[in-house]
Amino acid sequence: MASLKEASKRAFQLRNEIGKHDYQYYVLDQPLIPDAEYDKLFQELQALEEKYPELLELHDSPTQRVGGKPLDSFQQVRHEVSMLSIRTETDISDQGAIAFDTRIRKELKLSAGDAPVEYACELKFDGLAINLRYVHGVLEQASTRGDGTVGEDVTQNVRTIRHIPLRLADCNAAVLEVRGEVYMSRRDFRRYNEKQRAQGLPTLVNPRNGAAGGIRQLDPSLVAKRRLSFFAYGLGKTEGWKLPATHSAVLDALKNMNVPVSNERAVVHGAQGLIGFHRRIEAQRDSLPFDIDGVVYKVNSLALQERLGYVSREPRWAVAHKYPAEEQITVVHDIDIQVGRTGKLTPVAKLEPVFVGGTTVSNATLHNEDETRRKDVRIGDTVIVRRAGDVIPEVVSVVLDKRPKKTGKRFDMYELLGGKCPVCGSAITREEGEADWRCSGGLFCPAQRKQALLHFASRRAMDIEGLGDKLVDQLVDGGLVSTPADLFDKSRMNLQMLSGLERMGEKSASNLLEAIERSRQPALARFIYALGIRNVGEATAKDLARHFGTLKNLMHADEEKLQTVPDVGPIVAQSIVAFFSEKHNVDVIEALLDRNRGGLSPKESAAAPKEGLPLAGKTFVLTGTLAMAREQAKEKLEALGAKVAGSVSKKTDYVVAGAEAGSKLEKARELGIAVLDEQQFLELLRGV
Numbered sequence: 186m187a188s189l190k191e192a193s194k195r196a197f198q199l200r201n202e203i204g205k206h207d208y209q210y211y212v213l214d215q216p217l218i219p220d221a222e223y224d225k226l227f228q229e230l231q232a233l234e235e236k237y238p239e240l241l242e243l244h245d246s247p248t249q250r251v252g253g254k255p256l257d258s259f260q261q262v263r264h265e266v267s268m269l270s271i272r273t274e275t276d277i278s279d280q281g282a283i284a285f286d287t288r289i290r291k292e293l294k295l296s297a298g299d300a301p302v303e304y305a306c307e308l309k310f311d312g313l314a315i316n317l318r319y320v321h322g323v324l325e326q327a328s329t330r331g332d333g334t335v336g337e338d339v340t341q342n343v344r345t346i347r348h349i350p351l352r353l354a355d356c357n358a359a360v361l362e363v364r365g366e367v368y369m370s371r372r373d374f375r376r377y378n379e380k381q382r383a384q385g386l387p388t389l390v391n392p393r394n395g396a397a398g399g400i401r402q403l404d405p406s407l408v409a410k411r412r413l414s415f416f417a418y419g420l421g422k423t424e425g426w427k428l429p430a431t432h433s434a435v436l437d438a439l440k441n442m443n444v445p446v447s448n449e450r451a452v453v454h455g456a457q458g459l460i461g462f463h464r465r466i467e468a469q470r471d472s473l474p475f476d477i478d479g480v481v482y483k484v485n486s487l488a489l490q491e492r493l494g495y496v497s498r499e500p501r502w503a504v505a506h507k508y509p510a511e512e513q514i515t516v517v518h519d520i521d522i523q524v525g526r527t528g529k530l531t532p533v534a535k536l537e538p539v540f541v542g543g544t545t546v547s548n549a550t551l552h553n554e555d556e557t558r559r560k561d562v563r564i565g566d567t568v569i570v571r572r573a574g575d576v577i578p579e580v581v582s583v584v585l586d587k588r589p590k591k592t593g594k595r596f597d598m599y600e601l602l603g604g605k606c607p608v609c610g611s612a613i614t615r616e617e618g619e620a621d622w623r624c625s626g627g628l629f630c631p632a633q634r635k636q637a638l639l640h641f642a643s644r645r646a647m648d649i650e651g652l653g654d655k656l657v658d659q660l661v662d663g664g665l666v667s668t669p670a671d672l673f674d675k676s677r678m679n680l681q682m683l684s685g686l687e688r689m690g691e692k693s694a695s696n697l698l699e700a701i702e703r704s705r706q707p708a709l710a711r712f713i714y715a716l717g718i719r720n721v722g723e724a725t726a727k728d729l730a731r732h733f734g735t736l737k738n739l740m741h742a743d744e745e746k747l748q749t750v751p752d753v754g755p756i757v758a759q760s761i762v763a764f765f766s767e768k769h770n771v772d773v774i775e776a777l778l779d780r781n782r783g784g785l786s787p788k789e790s791a792a793a794p795k796e797g798l799p800l801a802g803k804t805f806v807l808t809g810t811l812a813m814a815r816e817q818a819k820e821k822l823e824a825l826g827a828k829v830a831g832s833v834s835k836k837t838d839y840v841v842a843g844a845e846a847g848s849k850l851e852k853a854r855e856l857g858i859a860v861l862d863e864q865q866f867l868e869l870l871r872g873v
């Protein structure tokens with residue numbers, strides 16, 4: 186048994202190791218080891234700590250990031266060094282940078298002949314300022330700015346941010362306070378909102394509120410859910426640490442301690458250098474993974490900073506130079522409904538055009554009915570629109586004070602559309618537990634047509650090679666094709682017509698026609714899948730084909746009958762019935778099958794009874810690399826009546842393991858399921 190001393194040594198090693206991997210993973214996005222290896226380190230540490238709880242007295246364990254209990258309120262913290270703010274230059278032109286440099290030169294009594302001043306340029310992150318107090322390298326306390334003199338103790342919450350080291354690498358300073366911004370990345374913001382939206386829960390207005398509101402949550406587990414991030418931009422109190430000579434060297438030193446520091450920074454000289462940085466970052470603004478509202482210029486020399494000093498709680502040596510705002514106020518003239526590629530109906534606000542986030546915006550998404558109702562956006566309302574990054578603009582909230590006296594009613598999708606798709610007139614539906622209304626028009630709805638054609642032609646459906654995005658656009662926009670049946674209509678799809686299309690050579694035209702010809706006799710399962718019925722994926726299509734044997738049988742099945750098919754539940758059954766009860770869909774199918782038009786003849790499956798087949802009722806899982814193509818093996822098994830599943834469970838009868846089989850093979854062994862190598866598998870196929 187390890188002694189406490191040994192355990193403590195090992196815990197120290199493990200914590201450092203885990204800290205290093207957290208930095209690689211979260212900050213650098215370059216993991217060095219697979220997750221499973223990381224988990225092993227973590228579990229080893231947890232086991233040690235369970236055995237020796239004394240190890241937790243030092244607050245640097247990654248196992249304790251999310252462990253704190255919800256608080257009733259935050260304690261107040263007096264900052265040893267005040268947390269100041271910076272002056273903002275609102276002139277977003279080059280003039281903003283020139284004015285700052287001129288002021289600095291004047292303060293430093295420099296004349297025209299003197300050398301340009303050296304500046305450190307950084308991003309102005311849009312989040313919440315935080316002070317991280319490290320004592321002998323261990324994170325002891327994290328606090329908000331508050332009024333600059335007294336802030337709040339948010340240590341528990343900040344610990345959940347995995348970007349923030351719990352122990353600094355190679356730093357044993359008695360006190361080192363790191364200052365920086367807690368923010369929410371655009372991706373984490375979008376993901377959080379998507380999840381909330383899907384559950385009908387309130388969304389965050391913008392990443393800044395996500396970060397600021399997150400840090401103020403009393404329950405740390407709610408903070409962890411937001412996946413906040415952090416960038417350092419300066420120091421607070423330091424003791425027992427030798428300050429470098431420049432601000433840029435301070436940030437370099439922090440970076441070496443595994444503190445996250447943005448790489449988008451530069452040391453430049455004079456006003457021209459500032460202007461260059463401002464322009465370069467503006468060009469990159471949309472593609473940054475997080476929001477910024479400007480850049481920050483700081484006199485680089487700490488000695489000069491001291492000479493310049495402060496005016497009214499703002500340093501003279503720094504300034505924020507803004508960019509055009511990513512949120513603006515405008516008026517909603519109308520609310521339109523857009524039909525997406527899967528029939529999803531999205532309310533879109535038609536706006537008084539407004540310049541936001543660098544472009545003029547006149548449409549902004551309202552996402553779905555629930556969001557529109559929750560924000561209570563009505564025609565005539567004044568709203569805040571947000572356009573950040575290359576994401577589509579959205580309506581963030583209503584400025585209720587400005588609501589006109591006479592206003593419409595709360596948004597209601599069904600009522601607004603009279604229950605019909607605005608493009609094709611088909612019924613609209615919203616399934617229980619779903620946030621979206623959808624057009625049930627399927628193949629008939631022009632808005633869905635292009636996507637439907639692409640799906641129809643895709644490799645796993647009808648496998649028509651050469652029918653890609655651009656061609657489908659041309660065919661549909663040119664009125665040549667509007668349903669899959671038209672693809673088989675020789676009066677439309679012929680060499681002469683196709684060669685007339687832009688960028689279509691004779692060779693590719695004839696290749697396409699050949700591919701279409703080759704697809705005239707699809708397996709029934711592929712054909713069903715190709716129709717693009719909601720909730721009917723490849724596996725379900727196969728089950729349906731096997732069960733019903735003919736398309737006709739499937740089309741006539743009611744929900745109850747459909748549910749007798751294995752794996753078909755009420756939702757799938759309902760989707761199928763809804764699809765076949767749309768006359769347009771039936772028309773397209775009839776045209777596809779009509780000898781004089783589509784001329785398609787799906788190869789009918791032997792109806793239901795697979796019982797007679799040798800492998801009926803047996804479930805196989807294929808794993809590892811087989812000499813035979815996986816697809817071929819699957820087809821052979823299915824032809825013999827077997828079912829091929831993707832994962833191993835108690836219901837699996839055989840696992841066929843090729844070379845380098847991994848976790849599925851392990852699981853099979855665990856569950857005691859028969860494992861065949863490829864040789865045995867071939868013998869089995871031959872023998873049955």
Ligand code: IVH
Nearest residue numbers: 269270271307308309310313314418481500
């Ligand atoms: S320096 C003494 N640098 O902007 C100077 N601040 O009013 C202290 N901010 O809320 C601030 N990015 O949290 C500095 N690169 C940056 C910054 C930055 C964002 C925030 C800061 C504060 C506000 C400044």
